[in-house]
Amino acid sequence: MNEETVRLLIGPITQAFALLGAGFCMGFGSLGPGLGEGYAAGKACEAVARRPEEYSQIFRTMLVGQAVTESTAIYSLVVALILAFH
Amino acid sequence: MGIANVAALIACALAMGLGALGAGLGLGNVARASLRSMARQPAKDPEFFRYMLVGQAITETPAIFALVVSFLLYFAGGRALEAPNSPAQSLMFLSAGLCMGIGALGSGIGSGLVAKEALEGMSRYPSSQGQLAILMMIGQAWTQTGGIFALVISLFMLNGGGFNQLSGANDPLLWGSIPISAGEILGIARFAGAGIAMGFGAVGSSVGIAYIGCSACRSLADVPEAGQRIKSAYFIGSATAQSPSVFALIIALILLIRG
Amino acid sequence: MHRGEVMSRMGKKAAPAALVLLLAGCGPAHAGMRNPPSLVLWGMSFNHATIIHCAIAAAAAYILVRLLAVNLSRDHPRRGQVVLETIVDTFLVLARQTIGPKRGGWYLPYIGSLFLFLFACNMMSLFPVPNLHFGGETFNDYNNNGLYDPGEPFIDMNGDGVHNPGFQFPAFEEPTTDLTLPLTLAVIFVVILGHGSGIRFHGVRGYLKEYFSPGGLIGIGMFPLNVVGKLAELISISFRIFGNIFGGAIIMSTVSGLLHYFVAPLGMYGYFSVFCGVIQAFVFTMLATTYISMEAAEDPDPGHGDA
Numbered sequence: 001m002n003e004e005t006v007r008l009l010i011g012p013i014t015q016a017f018a019l020l021g022a023g024f025c026m027g028f029g030s031l032g033p034g035l036g037e038g039y040a041a042g043k044a045c046e047a048v049a050r051r052p053e054e055y056s057q058i059f060r061t062m063l064v065g066q067a068v069t070e071s072t073a074i075y076s077l078v079v080a081l082i083l084a085f086h
Numbered sequence: 087m088g089i090a091n092v093a094a095l096i097a098c099a100l101a102m103g104l105g106a107l108g109a110g111l112g113l114g115n116v117a118r119a120s121l122r123s124m125a126r127q128p129a130k131d132p133e134f135f136r137y138m139l140v141g142q143a144i145t146e147t148p149a150i151f152a153l154v155v156s157f158l159l160y161f162a163g164g165r166a167l168e169a170p171n172s173p174a175q176s177l178m179f180l181s182a183g184l185c186m187g188i189g190a191l192g193s194g195i196g197s198g199l200v201a202k203e204a205l206e207g208m209s210r211y212p213s214s215q216g217q218l219a220i221l222m223m224i225g226q227a228w229t230q231t232g233g234i235f236a237l238v239i240s241l242f243m244l245n246g247g248g249f250n251q252l253s254g255a256n257d258p259l260l261w262g263s264i265p266i267s268a269g270e271i272l273g274i275a276r277f278a279g280a281g282i283a284m285g286f287g288a289v290g291s292s293v294g295i296a297y298i299g300c301s302a303c304r305s306l307a308d309v310p311e312a313g314q315r316i317k318s319a320y321f322i323g324s325a326t327a328q329s330p331s332v333f334a335l336i337i338a339l340i341l342l343i344r345g
Numbered sequence: 346m347h348r349g350e351v352m353s354r355m356g357k358k359a360a361p362a363a364l365v366l367l368l369a370g371c372g373p374a375h376a377g378m379r380n381p382p383s384l385v386l387w388g389m390s391f392n393h394a395t396i397i398h399c400a401i402a403a404a405a406a407y408i409l410v411r412l413l414a415v416n417l418s419r420d421h422p423r424r425g426q427v428v429l430e431t432i433v434d435t436f437l438v439l440a441r442q443t444i445g446p447k448r449g450g451w452y453l454p455y456i457g458s459l460f461l462f463l464f465a466c467n468m469m470s471l472f473p474v475p476n477l478h479f480g481g482e483t484f485n486d487y488n489n490n491g492l493y494d495p496g497e498p499f500i501d502m503n504g505d506g507v508h509n510p511g512f513q514f515p516a517f518e519e520p521t522t523d524l525t526l527p528l529t530l531a532v533i534f535v536v537i538l539g540h541g542s543g544i545r546f547h548g549v550r551g552y553l554k555e556y557f558s559p560g561g562l563i564g565i566g567m568f569p570l571n572v573v574g575k576l577a578e579l580i581s582i583s584f585r586i587f588g589n590i591f592g593g594a595i596i597m598s599t600v601s602g603l604l605h606y607f608v609a610p611l612g613m614y615g616y617f618s619v620f621c622g623v624i625q626a627f628v629f630t631m632l633a634t635t636y637i638s639m640e641a642a643e644d645p646d647p648g649h650g651d652a
Contacts, residue, residue, distance in 0.1 A: 035290050038298050041323025
């Protein structure tokens with residue numbers, strides 16, 4: 001393999017790994033937040049059943065908790081976007 | 087028979103196998119819950135049987151999606167392709183199959199869990215049966231949204247999404263001995279990345295939303311008078327929990343479309 | 346495997362049981378083989394098969410309801426009246442439970458007719474009607490799909506060198522196996538009815554506020570994601586019914602093929618066509634109601650709710 005081939009190869013291969021990395025990043029990065037947000041909302045449903053009069057408080061806490069949980073998914077999204085448009 | 091035909095047939099088997107795995111687990115759970123409910127309330131046998139059939143029919147949906155994709159893959163593998171030796175096209179088939187298979191896994195298991203919880207709730211509190219049946223169907227349908235995204239991406243790949251823009255055919259070959267061009271390398275990465283992103287991205291949200299559905303069904307059965315508020319928390323909560331799989335859909339589409 | 350092919354193969358068999366064969370002939374076509382767009386106008390392509398099937402399904406749903414609703418009586422209801430009342434009651438309860446006791450009734454006509462229309466659509470493959478040609482030039486159907494394909498020889502009656510198809514009446518198949526119909530219905534029910542009621546009940550300002558959902562600086566960043574989330578509703582509701590009906594069609598045409606179009610897999614028709622068709626029509630209707638309710642629901646707790 002001579003200098004010229006290496007020079008030609010390095011660009012596409014870097015880009016290919018970046019694209020593959022974007023896929024991995026988003027795929028596995030959304031596993032955890034999906035589960036976690038579900039867990040939060042599920043517990044919120046049970047809490048509403050136990051104390052229906054505290055609905056608005058529970059609801060607000062659920063939304064905040066989900067937004068924080070989702071931040072990791074948003075980090076993966078941002079990283080994946082950077083990699084995809086590398 | 088080229089490498090792409092073989093890949094299509096392998097992908098066909100993978101899609102149907104993984105899709106049937108998830109749906110099978112889910113269907114078993116539904117049947118178990120309905121049997122338990124029947125044992126608890128023998129007088130309501132026919133009703134539980136009816137709800138079991140409805141729940142199973144909806145639980146089966148991801149397996150039917152997997153069947154659609156594997157059928158299309160089977161035909162794609164059988165017919166003569168334009169580029170039977172293209173690694174990128176082989177990866178396209180494999181990735182479409184894996185995306186649908188893994189995507190169906192989570193939604194199959196999840197919708198089974200929702201139906202199980204709803205059926206057990208019905209046996210505990212027969213008075214809220216109608217409300218629980220509706221919540222069960224909505225919960226199952228929402229659990230399957232991830233599977234539907236996977237179906238969309240698989241169909242998009244199989245309809246040549248992104249493959250037409252591949253510049254692989256006329257590029258000079260890069261490695262002297264290995265016949266692969268720059269376009270092919272990028273194509274492999276693009277299809278593999280899209281499949282992995284959507285396949286695994288669907289699983290987390292599906293199982294998470296299934297968990298919300300389980301909790302909502304249980305809570306509704308226990309406290310029917312708070313039904314409106316539980317439903318409201320459930321709807322908003324699952325709409326938010328959906329977003330990771332929506333992110334995965336966006337990334338997969340970007341990877342496929344960006345030529 | 347097109348229905349036309351099924352029909353023509355059936356014609357070649359000796360027919361000991363005409364009825365069974367006739368039923369086997371209604372093996373649904375799969376969407377890959379659906380008739381290609383027959384008309385292109387202003388850059389949009391129209392598939393006349395889907396349009397005709399939709400019209401037939403709508404007419405069938407209308408006629409069905411009219412037939413069930415004759416001779417209404419309060420004291421001695423006929424069987425049809427009871428069926429119709431059950432349907433109306435089911436959807437009235439659904440609308441009132443999901444949207445609210447006051448606003449629910451207003452949406453009932455839309456929701457009910459959506460279900461009846463989808464039901465009629467999903468039942469269409471039970472009626473064995475083959476491809477029929479009127480006034481077209483005769484051609485040699487090599488691949489037995491009942492349609493003229495490029496390359497097949499034909500008798501050029503008017504000498505223009507192009508095959509004149511005449512009018513083709515498309516073989517019966519569920520219009521829901523064409524993605525166009527579910528997507529159109531999703532746009533009508535989720536966008537026009539759902540978002541329309543969002544604007545109607547919350548005002549333009551309140552409606553637009555949803556797109557900046559958590560509010561504040563995060564809300565501005567979340568705007569594109571919220572837009573995609575709204576689009577995902579359309580995708581999820583329309584692909585669900587499409588994938589299910591299409592999958593059932595594939596299963597039945599495959600099984601009919603394995604049985605050599607000789608015996609109809611009636612049990613599978615009962616499950617995949619009738620049972621799954623009804624369930625999926627109901628699920629589509631219910632999800633449409635849910636999406637409307639997310640915009641139009643009455644406040645769950647008017648006292649101190651801020652959600």
